[in-house]
Amino acid sequence: MKSGNFLHYLDNVVTLELDQGRCIGCGICQEVCPHQVFSLQDGKAMVVARDNCMECSACARNCPVGALRVEAGEGCVRAIINELLGREGDCC
Amino acid sequence: MKNEQPIAEKERVQRILPMAAAKPETAFKPPSLEQDFVVGKLASPVGEVPKVAAALTGRDRMGSYLCRWNIGRMSFVVEPGLYALGSPDSASPVLVTANFKMSFDQLRVALPNRDCWLLVLDTKGINVWCAAGKGTFGTVELYDRIVSSRLSEVVTHRQIIVPQLGAPGVCGLDVKKYTGFQVVWGPVMAPDLPAFLDTGLVADPAMRRKGFPLAERLALAPVEFIQAIGKTFVLMLFFLLLSGLGGEHSFWQASLEMGFFAVLALLAALISGTLLVPVLLPWLSGRAFSIKGMWTGLFSFLVLVAIYGFVSPVRIIGRLEAVSWLLMVPALSSWFAMNFTGASTYTSRSGVRYEMLRAIPLQAAAGLAGLLCWLVARFWLT
Secondary structure (H helix, E strand, O other): OOOOOOOOOOOOOOOOEEOOOOOOOOOHHHHHOOOOOEEEEOOEEEEOOHHHOOOOOHHHHHOOOOOEEOOOOOOOHHHHHHHHOOOOOOOO | OOOHHHHHHHHHHHHHOOOOOOOOHHHHOOOOOOOOOEEEEEEEOOEEEEEEOOOOOHHHHHHHHHHHOOOOHHHOEOOOEEEEEOOOOOOOOEEEEEOEHHHHHHHHHOOOOOOEEEEEEOOOOOOHHHHHHHOOOOHHHHHHHHHHOOHHHHOOOOEEEEEHHHOOOOOHHHHHHHHOOEEEEEOOOHHHHHHHHHOOOOOOHHHHOOOOOHHHHHHHHHHHHHHHHHHHHHHHHHHHHHHHHOOOOOHHHHHHHHHHHHHHHHHHHHHHHHHHHHHHHHHOOOOOHHHHHHHHHHHHHHHHHHHHHHHOOOOOOOHHHHHHHHHHHHHHHHHHHHHHHHOOOOOOHHHHHHHHHHHHHHHHHHHHHHHHHHHHHHHOOO
């Protein structure tokens, strides 16, 4: 367990939403998530580490039934400033 | 003629997939054999494929090194398309990567003595993960490359290994649906590939996790440093100039009075925000990067004050001048540190937004208050 715990950004900010009613338990979200946000329990995906989510949207992009939603976008400071100022501009 | 069916299929994909855009057919010529890292060519059912080696040359390493210092970073590219690593045949695995040369090099260097096909997507010279976030390492581009490289004629199996960090841009099910190729999610880090290939394409949980180890933070810090150095330079000139305008001596002499300390203080802010924060990231208090940067700024300011007497014994800094930098150094360091969120591997966009909306007003307030103190110290208290 080397320095795993510091990979934890702000609490209660992420936009990740899982609709368990739609989930078919295929486990693809768990497979593609780089931060172990999901776990499979009783044939359904569960969000077990919500605040570890970095909103990369790998899960939402690959969910076969559209059970996942996350507001993704370029997370760098310049891109957000451009967005706040309503400007067109690139990030990196 | 030969491509008739795939092109019709492509139009269908472009209607269905939101990020699809029509591309000219000339965008799909095979990669050139003339690129300096190509060591030969391999005859295949679709013609000659450029061959590459797993070993990097001094030139490859030099390119990566310069990139890490932000030199030529956006033009360090590989022509997209199909490459042969070693001597692959129709049963060899196909690995997908980005056309950022550092991504391409890290992939082949991880696979010594292996025979694989490397399918390089056109990500405009951006690495896999960032390009996946932008959508350029995406379903449509992957679809286009599979079709234009005529991959189905090159290999008999129907599997492609896509790095897990490409998943934000690539929908595996759509790729399967439109190309027949099943996407197998490879490990996050290329060095895990040999183990992944040898265990029958099974990734253990550790291979699925993205960390942020010290080596990686150190590798990313110089780009931040170089990007910030220009702005710091402008500020240094600004303070030297203002310092020169005050005081009773000649411009040059006066500019050094308060300007010398200003230059050192700005350097402290630069180093603490762009180098200390990446290195000390796990141990700095606070989750927001702006708070971490404030701490390192405060720390480096105190160190500077402590050693300044030895550096410049002729002059001690004024009290108000010290207060001004006590405000400005942490503010600037905090700003630089906040920019490192873009390079980190675990910050969310919502979080960065949340942090920015709260930190920027404070950084600006501290910066302006500091500037005001400094101006008073320079022009009214001398």
